[in-house]
Amino acid sequence: MDVRIALTGFGNVGQGLATLLARRGKEYQEQLGVRVLITGVADRAGAVADSAGLDPEALLRAKIAGGSVVCLAGGEPELAGTAFLDATSADVLVEAASTNFETAEPGWGYVRNAMERGMDVVFASKGSLALHHRELMELARKRDRRVLYSATIGAPLPSLEIAERALIGTTITSFEGIVNATSHQILTVMAGGASYEDGVRQAQEMGIAETDPTLDVDGWDAAAKVTILANTIFDADLKISDVERTGIRGVTPEELRAAEAEGQTIKLVGRAERQDGTVKARVSPERRGLRDALGRLSGDDMGFVLFAEPLGKISTAVESSGSGGGITTAMTVLRDIFNLARERGWASTPRK
Amino acid sequence: MDVRIALTGFGNVGQGLATLLARRGKEYQEQLGVRVLITGVADRAGAVADSAGLDPEALLRAKIAGGSVVCLAGGEPELAGTAFLDATSADVLVEAASTNFETAEPGWGYVRNAMERGMDVVFASKGSLALHHRELMELARKRDRRVLYSATIGAPLPSLEIAERALIGTTITSFEGIVNATSHQILTVMAGGASYEDGVRQAQEMGIAETDPTLDVDGWDAAAKVTILANTIFDADLKISDVERTGIRGVTPEELRAAEAEGQTIKLVGRAERQDGTVKARVSPERRGLRDALGRLSGDDMGFVLFAEPLGKISTAVESSGSGGGITTAMTVLRDIFNLARERGWASTPRK
Numbered sequence: 001m002d003v004r005i006a007l008t009g010f011g012n013v014g015q016g017l018a019t020l021l022a023r024r025g026k027e028y029q030e031q032l033g034v035r036v037l038i039t040g041v042a043d044r045a046g047a048v049a050d051s052a053g054l055d056p057e058a059l060l061r062a063k064i065a066g067g068s069v070v071c072l073a074g075g076e077p078e079l080a081g082t083a084f085l086d087a088t089s090a091d092v093l094v095e096a097a098s099t100n101f102e103t104a105e106p107g108w109g110y111v112r113n114a115m116e117r118g119m120d121v122v123f124a125s126k127g128s129l130a131l132h133h134r135e136l137m138e139l140a141r142k143r144d145r146r147v148l149y150s151a152t153i154g155a156p157l158p159s160l161e162i163a164e165r166a167l168i169g170t171t172i173t174s175f176e177g178i179v180n181a182t183s184h185q186i187l188t189v190m191a192g193g194a195s196y197e198d199g200v201r202q203a204q205e206m207g208i209a210e211t212d213p214t215l216d217v218d219g220w221d222a223a224a225k226v227t228i229l230a231n232t233i234f235d236a237d238l239k240i241s242d243v244e245r246t247g248i249r250g251v252t253p254e255e256l257r258a259a260e261a262e263g264q265t266i267k268l269v270g271r272a273e274r275q276d277g278t279v280k281a282r283v284s285p286e287r288r289g290l291r292d293a294l295g296r297l298s299g300d301d302m303g304f305v306l307f308a309e310p311l312g313k314i315s316t317a318v319e320s321s322g323s324g325g326g327i328t329t330a331m332t333v334l335r336d337i338f339n340l341a342r343e344r345g346w347a348s349t350p351r352k
Numbered sequence: 353m354d355v356r357i358a359l360t361g362f363g364n365v366g367q368g369l370a371t372l373l374a375r376r377g378k379e380y381q382e383q384l385g386v387r388v389l390i391t392g393v394a395d396r397a398g399a400v401a402d403s404a405g406l407d408p409e410a411l412l413r414a415k416i417a418g419g420s421v422v423c424l425a426g427g428e429p430e431l432a433g434t435a436f437l438d439a440t441s442a443d444v445l446v447e448a449a450s451t452n453f454e455t456a457e458p459g460w461g462y463v464r465n466a467m468e469r470g471m472d473v474v475f476a477s478k479g480s481l482a483l484h485h486r487e488l489m490e491l492a493r494k495r496d497r498r499v500l501y502s503a504t505i506g507a508p509l510p511s512l513e514i515a516e517r518a519l520i521g522t523t524i525t526s527f528e529g530i531v532n533a534t535s536h537q538i539l540t541v542m543a544g545g546a547s548y549e550d551g552v553r554q555a556q557e558m559g560i561a562e563t564d565p566t567l568d569v570d571g572w573d574a575a576a577k578v579t580i581l582a583n584t585i586f587d588a589d590l591k592i593s594d595v596e597r598t599g600i601r602g603v604t605p606e607e608l609r610a611a612e613a614e615g616q617t618i619k620l621v622g623r624a625e626r627q628d629g630t631v632k633a634r635v636s637p638e639r640r641g642l643r644d645a646l647g648r649l650s651g652d653d654m655g656f657v658l659f660a661e662p663l664g665k666i667s668t669a670v671e672s673s674g675s676g677g678g679i680t681t682a683m684t685v686l687r688d689i690f691n692l693a694r695e696r697g698w699a700s701t702p703r704k
Contacts, residue, residue: 020662028521150518156663158510158518165517166502166510168690169380170683293669296643310372310679311508313671317645320664327662331522338520 001033001346003337004051006040006090006119008110009097010059010069013124013151014041016330017094018056025056032338033347040088042110043097046070046077049087085113092340094333096124101220101240104128111136115145120344122336123149124329130224130240133231146343148336153225154179155332157318159304163233170308172233174273179225181300181325182209182216183248183268187285188298191256191265196249208300208325218247219268219283226270226281233306234272236279243270246284259287265295293317353385353698355689356403358392358442358471360462361449362411362421365476365503366393368682369446370408377408384690385699392440394462395449398422398429401439432458437465444692446685448476453572453592456480463488467497472696474688475501476681482576482592485583498695500688505577506531507684509670511656515585522660524585526625531577533652533677534561534568535600535620539637540650543608543617548601560652560677570599571620571635578622578633585658586624588631595622598636611639617647645669 007014021028021036029035038056040049045068048054054072062072070077079087093114095107104127111121111128121140123129128136129149140147153159154177163172178184185208186199194202200217203209215221223243230236248268259266264287272281288295293315294303303317320328341347359366373380373388381387390408392401397420400406406424414424422429431439445466447459456479463473463480473492475481480488481501492499505511506529515524530536537560538551546554552569555561567573575595582588600620611618616639624633640647645667646655655669672680693699 032521156518156666158514158666158668161513161518162510162668165691166508166513166687169384169686291642291648293648293671296645296648311670311672311683312674314508314510314668315671316510316514316666316668318664318666319645322664331663334521335518339517 001341002035002037003092003341003346004037004039004053004088004090005092005094005337006049006085006088006114007038007094007096008042008107009095009125010041010043010063011096011098012326013096013329013333015060015063016326017096017333018059019327020330020334022056022060028338032341034338034341036334036337039090040084041069042080042084043068043070046075047079047084048072048075049079049084050074051087051089081109082113085110085117085119090119092337093119093121094124095121095128096333099125099224100127101130101224104131108132112139115139115143118143118145120146120340121148122333122340123147124151124333126152126224126228129228133228134237146340148340149228150336151329151332153228154302154304155329156335157302157304158316159229160232162314162316163306167306167308167311167314170311172306172308174271175229175233175304175306176269176271176294177304178267178294178297178302179270179304180216180219180222180268181302182213183219183222184297184302185209185300186217187248187251187256187266187268190251190253191260193253195253196251217249219245222268222270222283226272226283230272230279230281234274234279238279238281242281244282244284248285251285264289267294267297269294353693354387354389355444355693355698356389356391356405356440356442357444357446357689358401358437358440358466359390359446359448360394360459361447361477362393362395362415363448363450364678365448365681365685367412367415368678369448369685370411371679372682372686374408374412380690384693386690386693388686388689391442392436393421394432394436395420395422398427399431399436400424400427401431401436402426403439403441433461434465437462437469437471442471444689445471445473446476447473447480448685451477451576452479453482453576456483460484464491467491467495470495470497472498472692473500474685474692475499476503476685478504478576478580481580485580486589498692500692501580502688503681503684505580506654506656507681508687509654509656510668511581512584514666514668515658519658519660519663519666522663524658524660526623527581527585527656527658528621528623528646529656530619530646530649530654531622531656532568532571532574532620533654534565535571535574536649536654537561537652538569539600539603539608539618539620542603542605543612545605547605548603569601571597574620574622574635578624578635582624582631582633586626586631590631590633594633596634596636600637603637616641619646619649621646
């Protein structure tokens with residue numbers, strides 16, 4: 001069956017999605033019974049929509065050639081908001097615009113609009129989730145819409161699949177994770193003897209760190225992920241500002257060496273715990289042993305650990321394929337779309 | 353809503369299930385909207401059934417006092433098969449009898465019977481899955497029944513949640529895992545300098561190894577798990593005899609010391625890979641690095657790693673709570689029951 005998606009934002013993730021659909025769309029259709037059609041893309045310069053589906057390769061060419069999807073034939077600089085969503089006839093909104101931790105706009109407006117029109121929402125951006133969790137879930141419940149966001153919490157970690165399905169019925173008391181790849185990469189380079197500045201530069205050269213690495217190195221991105229995870233796992237209503245936050249700027253090569261001398265390492269760890277009905281969350285550098293579920297990781301690996309009664313410590317990690325953040329995150333968005341399609345009965349291949 | 357379960361077998365897992373329902377049944381009902389009722393238990397000496405629900409504590413007392421559930425008031429030595437299933441009015445069969453790798457009986461007979469009567473099946477025993485995979489899945493498809501078996505593949509590892517949901521749309525090329533806790537415990541003790549015999553004895557004293565440890569130390573249990581995992585993940589039709597199998601009897605303390613001298617360790621690893629349409633599976637001792645996803649583990653920990661294009665290496669591990677195999681496996685059976693209840697719309701708490 002066809003699943004039509006409207007995309008807000010056409011950065012790394014949007015382009016990754018177009019790339020995967022161009023390369024593997026036929027395979028997905030054969031294996032999963034789902035044909036994913038991009039029926040609209042909105043970016044800063046305008047939008048393009050076609051309810052019959054846009055050619056993903058043409059979208060990529062337009063973006064590369066002109067800097068915006070508006071350069072594709074049919075692109076309209078004025079197309080936005082309601083008119084854009086209408087023109088796409090989409091079943092699912094994929095919110096993949098640049099994350100905005102102050103207002104969550106323009107994504108948040110699109111999200112509300114989409115749900116009111118009966119669309120489900122898959123998130124790659126964190127703004128709406130980190131700022132408006134309760135309201136978002138309430139709206140989804142009222143409209144009987146599904147909201148999925150695997151891509152926002154350290155893609156492609158299977159953290160929520162574990163918390164919500166494999167640990168159903170257990171009592172999750174706390175979690176911890178390395179959920180920001182950029183700061184992890186910088187700490188790994190520093191553990192090899194480099195300065196913080198060299199670490200940042202090297203991560204930038206690898207295309208992992210942004211020109212302004214603030215969101216990563218000061219722990220904002222990790223704090224947003226911890227917020228989303230804590231709100232989901234503990235049914236809490238944290239805002240990103242509720243997370244106690246220390247980034248990696250203060251970590252020195254000397255501290256890393258001292259840790260190493262004791263068979264340890266330093267990682268930027270995000271954590272939350274529930275105690276007596278309140279949830280406390282924190283992001284900060286922590287010493288970890290080298291055989292620890294998080295301490296053993298390096299480079300841009302990510303890891304997540306849940307503590308659950310009566311089972312113990314359940315961990316997961318992703319050691320990367322080198323295929324790059326855009327493709328990895330896009331694949332994680334697709335996983336939400338495919339699982340949604342199965343759940344909604346859109347997939348023609350029956351669930352085993 | 354009520355979910356009625358019929359139980360074949362009342363060993364560690366069955367008793368664990370009764371213990372969890374006695375202790376936490378009310379909690380499950382409040383949190384998940386599902387009241388799980390044991391409406392029948394069959395063991396070697398007979399069976400007891402009550403479609404209104406048996407008291408889990410009374411079942412445990414009867415088992416402890418008399419060695420069988422048949423000692424409970426209402427227990428019938430002759431009650432078995434169709435008559436037993438009828439008397440339970442159960443929605444779900446929980447197949448938790450001693451695993452039989454030769455005929456899978458009496459479990460396999462119960463399973464077919466249950467599906468023909470419209471029951472779903474949750475497995476704790478591996479026999480039917482390791483010997484009759486294709487037939488079982490075909491029967492489930494024809495009768496539109498669900499077959500769940502998280503507890504049979506190294507409970508409580510979330511291996512299938514990751515493979516089937518988090519990696520949907522990716523191409524899984526291979527997997528590997530430490531899926532047998534007993535042999536892992538023995539190797540861990542041996543890595544500390546003990547002989548194989550001492551390792552076995554210690555695992556027996558801890559209640560991890562059976563009096564006859566053959567199924568664990570010769571790799572049969574791991575091979576059965578690899579068979580089930582490979583058949584599910586690769587849609588293969590392996591039998592347990594298709595798995596190349598070397599156990600841990602041949603591992604010496606000297607080899608473990610030699611590995612340690614090189615910063616490595618030896619683990620019993622089960623693995624399977626798909627290449628050009630064929631699936632090869634193996635269980636054997638392997639050298640692993642100490643920061644490796646599997647090599648870092650010890651004691652009765654278990655771990656599982658999937659290799660998936662385009663994402664890379666996705667791992668998961670369980671470091672135990674010390675609550676014991678019976679409770680852990682029973683909790684994993686309950687997870688299948690709870691997820692089934694959600695899927696079937698039996699749970700009154702809506703899926704988020």
